[in-house]
Amino acid sequence: MSNLSQEKATKLSLLNFKNVSIRTFWITSISFFLCFFSWFGIVPFMPDVVKDLGLTPDQKWNSIILAVSGTVFARLLIGKLCDKYGPRLCYTYLLMLGAIPVILCGLVETPTQFLVCRLFIGFIGASFVITQVHTSLMFAPNIVGTANATSAGWGNLGGGANRLGMPLIAAAVVSFGVADAEAWRYSMVIAGIICFCMGIIYFFFTKDTPKGNFKDLKESGEMIFTKKDQIGFLEVLKDYRVWILFVVYAASFGIELTVYGTMDDYLQNTFQLKRVTAGNIVLSFALMNIFARTLGGFFGDKFGKLKGLRGRVLFLSFILTLQGIVLISFSGATSLIVGIVLLILFSLSVQMAEGATFSVVPFINKKAIGSVSGIVGAGGNVGAFLAAMLLKSKSAFAEKAAITANEGLGEQVIKTAQAAASSSAVSSGYLLIGFVVVVTGIVALTIKFSLEEEKEEVKNNGNIIAPELIPVKVKS
Structure with missing residues (x-):
């Protein structure tokens, strides 16, 4: 009997571009990078946007909240679409349709138009799910964990690379005679065009599986889709471990997203x-x-081999707690050097926590790995939404109070007071979030596995079982 897994790549040979699995790995990682690049592309230009469109403090924070909230629903939906139509078509349409609000963001004239664009731009954050599905279909069980973690990590780079990349694009635009005040608009249009072109590349240079696309496999009779068992999904919803991991990912990836969206202003103001x-x-x-x-995934696997599934949970709890402690320390940093060191340590711990989370996820319910991954992945955006709401309520209130208190004292005085108020408010917000993360790290210890699940982990020698995300029946 033929099987899709027989032709999956067993090594992550990054330079073997003739191999469809490796080629897909690069294209999906680059696509994920570009999606995150565009998703947060406006962040470096927020001072210009605030001035150009006349955004209030409330509107500025609402734009951050909208950018992460739309992704929650998109991530829950995209997994089912991948099951039905395949990751190739889903990514193609996500890139091409997602490019539209990115381009329109550079053409807005009112705060309302800007907020609407930010909401729809957030949909491209669902690229994470497609990347994980596509990579899982391309790599064998012995390497799929490393491939998934690496593609996710490299894609996440886009969320920070835009801090350097977008100003460089703006500088290039200005060199052609465009006014500085308009450069942010052209930069967003260019980013959107790149995403659109990447969608075309995705369509022509990738396949759904090493054996071919879903459409072709169905027509040849090699792949027959079966209906998903609803009871299985209900069982996932009832599993308390899924919701703990939902909160864990909210406290790791969610906080990373929030920091991406607020750190530029915080460093400038502080x-x-x-x-x-x-x-x-x-x-x-x-x-x-x-x-x-x-x-993070590597150490999760190592602890799994030493202490079984419980070992994976212990490492996740440790690294998440460390993340919270570092964030608490960073919130009180008054020295730039100390702040940078703590920021790097926070970066290391939060991203390791994300990897450690998905070293546990595949073992929660192997028959419903897609549902588990979708719920946990959406948790990251819920965490970002809640954290952004907290920072918004504190910062916007403080900024408005500073503006009122210094009214009539001159624009520069008001601007300085507003920056100081925002810095203090965000600092206290980071402090509170840090304590929540520490508590979440402790709560993670309540994740338990049955004796049968532990025995199966030992049997598989600690290797993550490749999730069969696509419900298929393969004919011989």
Whole structure:
């Protein structure tokens, strides 16, 4: 009997571009990178946007909240679409349709138009799910964990690389005679066009599986879709471990998203840094994704071999708790050097926590790995939404109070007071979030596995079982 897994890549040979699995790995990782690049592409230009469109403090924070909230629903939906139509078509349409609000963001004239674009741009955050599905279909069980973690980590780089990349695009645009005040608009249009072109590349240069596309496999009779068992999904919803991991991912990836969206302004307001300098520091934060997320999955596997499934949970709890402690320390940093060191340590720990989370996820319910992954993945955006709401309520209130208190004292005085108020409010928000993360790390210890599940982990020698995300029946 033929089987799709027989032709999956067993090694992550990054330079073997003739291999469809490796080629797909690169294309899906680059696509994920571009989606995150565009998703947060406006962040370095927020001071220009605020001035150009006349955004209020409330509207500025609402744009951050909208950018992460739309992704929650998109992530829950995209997994089912991948099951039905295949990751190739889903990514093609996500890139091409997602490019539209990115381009339109550069053409907005009112705060309302800007907020609507930010909401729909957030949909491209669902690219994470497609990347994980496609990579899982392309790699064998012995390497799929490393491939998944690496593609996710490299894709996440886009969320920080835009701090350097978007200003460079803006500088290039200005060199052609465009006014500085308009550069952010052209930069967003260019980013959207790149995403659209990547969608075309995805369609022509990838396949759904090593054996071919879903459509062709169905027509040849090699792949027959069966209806998903609803009871299985209900069982996932009833599993308390899924919801603990939902909260864990909210406390890791969700907080990373929030930090991506707020750190530029915070560094500028707290340490009086220039925008480019602050962007470069945040870029160093994002660059940790090159290895940190993979490192989290690696140590999760190592602890799994030493202590079984319980070992994976112990490491997840440890690294998440460490993440919270570092964030608490960073919130009180008054020295730029100390702040940068703590920011790098936070980056390392938060991304390792993300990798460690998905070293546990595949063992919760192997018959419903797609449902588990979708729920846990959506948790990241819920966490980002809640954290952004907290920071918004504190910062917007403080900024408005500072503006009122210094009214009539001159624009520069008001601007300085507003920056100081925002810095203090966000700092206290980071402190509170840090304590919540620590508590979440402790709660993670309540994740338990049955004796049968532990025995199966030992039997498989600690290797993550490749999730069969697509419900298929293969004919001989």
